[in-house]
Amino acid sequence: MTSGAGSGRYAHLDPDTGPAFEELAVLADGDRKERLREEILRAWLPMAHRLARRYTGRGESDEDLRQVAALGLLKAIDAFDPRADTPFGAFAVPTIVGELKRHFRDAMWAVHVPRSVKDLRTKVFRAREELVARAGQQEVTVGDLAAHTGLTQEEVLLGLDAENTFTTLSLERPLGGDGSDTLGELVGQEDPALALVDDRAAATAGLRMLPERERRILYLRYFMGLTQKEIGDRVGLSQMHISRLLRRSCDFVREQTFAAPRT
Incomplete structure (x- = not known):
């Protein structure tokens, strides 16, 4: 079985996760399967981070790029068939690179x-x-x-x-030839909190339906401004586990918000 190697010129550094993938393929959903996925994830994260470094200097932080690459790695882990002839490294690289490219494609929009x-x-x-x-x-x-x-x-x-x-006008754009007036001087200001009133009200029902742990994680991330690593240290979970919980919780709240009847 070759599911633990084959990610290019770093193949000699690739971990041997073949047995873990074989076990993962036959496990039912549960704690053991989740722990095994995280073990494989940790083993292959260095490879994902190497791919993320190719995209540094393009306007995104290194941390964001590493998280996007890790998300692509998770998708590759979930989609990989250990019975296939393709090594996991060779299978995962296109998935991770595709996730990074998709991120930049979507981030281009203003x-x-x-x-x-x-x-x-x-x-x-x-x-x-x-x-x-x-x-x-x-x-x-x-x-x-x-x-x-x-x-x-x-x-x-x-x-x-x-x-x-794709692009937006700068508020510093001069309106006249003398450059004395700018576009920003014509734009009024409003309290940014006003824009959040309806959103918070609409999201309340979904938030109440979340387990206490997920509500706390959302609070620490979006109200306290903690990073995923800081949250993980507080609640005793890995950064990737926090990332998945945040994504699932946000998706759930969004679904409940749009499913709620409008008055």
């Missing part, structure tokens, strides 16, 4: 945009390039794009609008 709108933007952008290249059209209409993509004109317009979310 404001949050739903995935469906991003997909529309990509389809419209590619269609416009194809029409210009194929027919030499410099003026491509919304109708042309709709006919080429099979989208409705409303969807095309939404995709075109999404292009504007």
Whole structure:
């Protein structure tokens, strides 16, 4: 069995986790399976961190990159079949790199945009390039794009609008030629807490349904501002376990929020 090696020029450093993967494949969900997943995760984290270092200097902190790489590693662990001929290292690298690239692709957007709108933007952008290249059209209409993509004109317009979310105007941008006035001077200010009132009210029901431990972890992260490592030290869990609990808890609260009837 070769599931413990094969991640490139560092293959000689790869841990031998073949027996652990074989046991993991036959275990039912439970504490033993969770502990075994974490043991494999810890064994392969150095490899994931090496991959994360390739993306340093691109605007993301090293800690964030390591967490994204660790998330990709977890996905690889859960998807890996120890009966396959591919070594785990060779299987995990594309998954981790894909997670890192996906993170940067999503982080490029200046404001949050739903995935469906991003997909529309990509389809419209590619269609416009194809029409210009194929027919030499410099003026491509919304109708042309709709006919080429099979989208409705409303969807095309939404995709075109999404292009504007890649960048934002600086508030320091001068409005006049003399540079005396800036865009920021025309923008009023409001109490940032006001924007949180509705969100907190909507999330209350979901938060109350969480176990006490998860509520405490959310409080330490988002109200006290502790890092995942600091939280793990307080509650006696690993940083990766804290990361998973945060993600699951946030997903649960979000699902309960959107599922709640609107009044």
